[in-house]
Amino acid sequence: MIRLRVALILMALAADPVVAAEPVVDAPAGVLQGASDRGVRVFRGIPYAQPPLGERRWRPPGALPRWDGVRDASKFGAACMQPKPRAASIYAWALPAMSEDCLSLSIWAPDTAKQAPVFVWIHGGALTTGSGSDPIYDGTALAKRGLVVVSINYRLGVLGYLALPQLSAESPDGVSGNYGLLDQVAALDWVKRNISAFGGDPANVTVAGESAGALSVMALMAAPAARGLFHKAIAQSAYMVSAPALRDPLNGMVPAEDQGSSLAAKLGSTDPAALRAMDATTLTENAAGTGYFPFITIDGKVLPHQLVDTFDRNAQAPVPILAGFNSGEIRSLRFLLPKPPANAAAYEAAIRAGYGDLADLFLARYPAKTIEESMLAATRDAMYGWTAERLVSNQAALGQGAYFYLFDHAYPATQEWNLHAFHAAELPYIFDTAGKTPPLWPKIPSSLSERKLSDAMGDYWASFAATGKPRAKGWPDWPSYAENRGFLHFADVPRAGSHLFPGVSALHEAVVCRRRAAGDIAWNWNVGVAAPPLPPKAKGCQ
Structure with a gap:
């Protein structure tokens, strides 16, 4: 009966020459009418799960029944709730319409797509801001390279990551937090069930993201619920820092439930019913105003172990990976830096106090x-460089394809603003969206050299998503990390190399190893002059 209704609807649409010009897809989720854009079919604002609203706030996403009729998919869905920007930022957009009812995704598919590789993008924004509809993530160019591109929204901030004892007590699994991560799993499950209708291959899905999106990629690699929902991973500027456990004060972190209880008290009530009755905008703004920082939670269920422990156990998803970082990561994230010492002597004294027998190695790399x-280089390497190289090393050890990169490209505006290869600077090159960056973003020149670099990066990323091997016609083959610690250096043009920053990853691994062994120190933003005294050398550590 349903199929008969759908057939009648499609016949009616075909009878209207104006409406018939727009693409229509009959997916298991329901019938959708999108838009056409120069050989690419675009379907925006597709709901992938039932958002838990009102009295169901802070629960896993619900199953969404098939909708009736033809759903208009010409406009993006609402962004998930997020605080208004408190200061000017190169990353800030004018905020779009926001809602708790935000669990939607958008699809860009070639007109001729048939069993095409699928590229699922998870936006960044510190798990606090952002949207899959941000113009910089427009999937048109990647779709023209043969991919079916999917960009998703997921719950952010207090609505996406709050843990509370009372919420854990409500859960059949006895856990809370990680709701935004569960949204991402639900989106991948939707893709598995529906993407064939758009010409995508559910057996060839790459999950990709930058910054908090790359953190999410690592979490999905570690999450049992996501196993089998994707087949390759791309992590751009990921950070494998320590995360709070749900209830125990491990690794120098306040337990997530305690953090949540403290926040709830500041918001005026620890009663979930009262918090659920609070207006979503008020709740989001007030939580951000307290300094609340959303993060993933090690709860023993959704995320069984610290990410670094999962990868050490070889318990992560055994998939090929492409991972890397930018040479100027911290130039646009200076809030991550501690206050600089007064002079070189004070700097050296702080490093020796923090790094002990490793201080000479640290000072040789990061001199006074x-x-x-x-300070810029040390924080970059300890967070982003160490993480990226660890990811490719871990996946290579599993026998998976592993490809490492350094984005080191500059252009006049970034040099003028001292933002050489800043955090996220690679995004408009991969998506070919130089003309769609945020208003305060350093303007990318319209030049042949910029065009060539963007074409190369788009080709490498699309090739990896399609085959697991990044290749770009006319440019060097990307060496595997397993072969002499190979990497690709994106500066003026792509160049292959090996042994990026010799000894640096080993230094930071030694620091993290000792902190992990001590059990009461975070391996987080406490880098350089902010480092606590290094524990003594432990078994298995340098």
């Missing part, structure tokens, strides 16, 4: 004579 540059 260039305090600012040393």
